[in-house]
Amino acid sequence: MNTPFGLTNLWMAGDAVTRFVAIILLVSSIVTWVILLSRVWNIRMLRNLKPEIEQFWRASSFDQGLAGLSDPLNNPYYRIAKEAAGASHHHQNQSSSRRELLQALNYSEWMSRSIKNSIDSCAALLQKGLTFLGSTGATAPFIGLFGTVWGIYHALVAISSSGSAQIDQVAGPIGEALIMTALGLAVAIPAVLGFNAINRANKLIVADLNRFGNDLLAYFVTGARVEAGE
Numbered sequence: 305m306n307t308p309f310g311l312t313n314l315w316m317a318g319d320a321v322t323r324f325v326a327i328i329l330l331v332s333s334i335v336t337w338v339i340l341l342s343r344v345w346n347i348r349m350l351r352n353l354k355p356e357i358e359q360f361w362r363a364s365s366f367d368q369g370l371a372g373l374s375d376p377l378n379n380p381y382y383r384i385a386k387e388a389a390g391a392s393h394h395h396q397n398q399s400s401s402r403r404e405l406l407q408a409l410n411y412s413e414w415m416s417r418s419i420k421n422s423i424d425s426c427a428a429l430l431q432k433g434l435t436f437l438g439s440t441g442a443t444a445p446f447i448g449l450f451g452t453v454w455g456i457y458h459a460l461v462a463i464s465s466s467g468s469a470q471i472d473q474v475a476g477p478i479g480e481a482l483i484m485t486a487l488g489l490a491v492a493i494p495a496v497l498g499f500n501a502i503n504r505a506n507k508l509i510v511a512d513l514n515r516f517g518n519d520l521l522a523y524f525v526t527g528a529r530v531e532a533g534e
């Protein structure tokens with residue numbers, strides 16, 4: 305049944321401003337859920353890589369361990385290990401006739417810097433989409449509030465034009481205002497909750513990457529992984 309409080313009436317009876325606000329909220333909601341679902345899938349995939357890390361350290365050689373890591377294009381552990389090996393090779397194969405600024409750093413400092421840069425690069429990729437979620441969570445309620453104010457304005461115009469505040473004359477604009485408030489909250493709440501959850505998961509993943517990087521640094525500098533508790 306068509307009512308003055310329905311979404312259909314919001315679109316049919318609303319003016320250009322109302323429709324523009326509704327489109328912004330709808331697009332924001334769709335993008336928010338796309339980001340949330342893709343990031344949740346990515347976080348789950350990264351967590352499933354943990355058993356591979358132990359197998360990496362149990363390999364008989366670095367190359368064998370590297371070959372055992374799956375999905376090289378999307379595996380941050382593979383990327384860190386590969387770039388660490390490349391940095392080690394680059395530093396150790398500098399000729400005395402072609403000195404570079406990196407030779408001012410000793411091998412340990414150079415490897416620490418290279419591994420940290422690689423980890424920072426991977427951590428930056430984990431932040432993808434968080435800016436949109438944070439911005440949406442902060443602004444969507446106010447966008448909905450703007451739609452609410454606009455709907456109330458229409459209600460006041462209807463009262464002024466009719467000279468009386470009968471419910472059948474203001475029900476549509478008031479319903480429009482209430483729907484805009486609800487839409488703003490419906491967009492903002494998942495964005496805020498998703499932002500907090502993903503941000504916390506990212507911190508745990510970055511902590512794992514840092515531990516892996518420290519183990520790699522110990523391996524390249526001393527030839528052995530630092531065992532837990534040492």
